[in-house]
Amino acid sequence: MGGRGLRAARTARGWSQDRLVREIQRYAEKRLLDVATTASLRVYVSEWENDRRALSPRYAAILRPLLGVTDDELRGDSAPAQPLLTDGYGDLLSRIDSARSMSQSMVKTFMDQTELLRTMDRQMGAAGLVDQMTGHIAALEDALTFAVLPDARKPVAIALAGAATLAAWQALDAGAVERAWRHYELGKRAAQEGDAPMYLAHAMGEQAYVLCDAGRPELAVDLVRDAQRAGGQRLTPRLRAWLYAAEAEVCAKAGLPDDCRRALDQASTCLPEGEDVRDPDMLSIFLNHSHLARWRGNVLASLGDADAVESLYASLAATDPTFVRAKAGLHCDLTQAHLVREEFDQAHDHLRQARLLANRTGSVRQRRRVDQLTERM
Structure with a gap:
């Protein structure tokens, strides 16, 4: 039944079972939700974690944003992929036609949704956004899956690259390291399909932090330098400065003080003057x-x-x-x-x-x- 997933998410936050019970009650009280008594919740948590009680959808909907995990991570399993039925051509063609007729306004809607999630993440943290982010990524992947021709796929791929990279950073912040890595890989693939080297370089630069946190700073240095090469001359000055600053940080962790200070100087040289903070061509960059x-x-x-x-x-x-x-x-x-x-x-x-x-x-x-x-x- 997947009790290990709940236990892992709880211990990643340093919470005891009693702390989790209190957080469930606090979450429910703020949202006017009915939950069991304290004594019953203590029993439930123990039974959920030891696979003696199935986790109901009602409590799963509380625990996902509380712990910042997806449903699969919470339950410690993966849902099997649904096969494409041999008699489902009508539905398939309908989805292809829908993707083909997708307008630029729909792509803008996707981008606006990513921006909203980025703002909420910045102010509130990533944990409570896991359901929204999962649904957003799924919708973009679905749109890209059924878009056939390059002119329809490219803008969706770019939107997916930005959303996947944000989702990866949120997953890393929530302690879901494997999910973060997979989202970065998704973002890189989408950026490559969308011929968007800036998005590719940004995903690679952030992915270097996963390696650094995992105790491989030397490999992180190589990856962030590869990101700079991947972007080439198509990087904006602000994004180039961001990549140099990221290089400096991982060089410091790798014990390369001279390389670190050199990268900091390069970042300062590249960065445009003025108080503007956002890169208009890469809204994920604040610098x-x-x-x-x-x-x-x-x-x-x-x-x-x-x-x-x-x-x-x-x-x-x-x-x-x-x-x-x-x-x-x-x-x-x-x-x-x-x-x-x-x-x-x-x-x-x-x-x-x-x-x-x-x-x-x-x-x-x-x-x-x-x-x-x-x-x-």
Whole structure:
């Protein structure tokens, strides 16, 4: 029945079974949902995790956004693919015709939906969006599957590349590493079909973080440099700067301080001047010189550079308050920087803030970093 999936998602957040019960009750109370009593929920959680009780659709609908997992991940299994019936030509042709007649306005609707999900993710975290994101990706994959000719497939493929890369980052934030990797691979394939090297380079650059988090920073360095080559001359200046900053970060993790500082300088040189933050050709890229200063502080802190603190405080003061996950990262960076300077009171204060913000967004990735910093205190 898949109890291992629920147990894995719960423990990834560091929650006890009692904590999960409380979170179920809090979630239900906010949404005026009826759930069992505390005593009954404790029994249910134990029985779900030990495969002694089937997880009902009603509770699955609560647990998915609460834990940031898909239904398959929650239940620890995969649904079998549905075969295409031999007598289903009428339905097949109907879907092909529908895809063929898909207008640019429909593609724009897909892109707008991705943008809405990106905004919600930035402010609330990824966990609660898992159902919406899963449905969005499925709809785009379906549209691409039944689009026959290149002129119909290309715009859908580009829309899918952007959505899949966002879904991958959300999955990584929620601790669903395999799902993140698969979404990045989907985003790369879609970008290649859509002849969109910027989307391909961005997916590869973000995918490098999976390798870095997994303890393979040297391979991450190779991948992000391949991303730069894949984009070639078709990269926008802002995206090129983003890739150099990403290279600097993974070089720091790989123990390559000279390469790291060189990449930071290249990022600063490429980045356009001004306060504009978004790349009009790659809406997933948010980067100006204030953001880059924060990134530089993060990288220098990871190298143990004592001068990182000033840069990080300036970035914290300038950070958009809606970038909740980014603020959690900044407080982690400041914790690390103060630890290097042996300023333990300040480090404790920032670690507390980081923990609060990581819990607010449900970010497993940030919580893992908080736990790692806690071990150093």
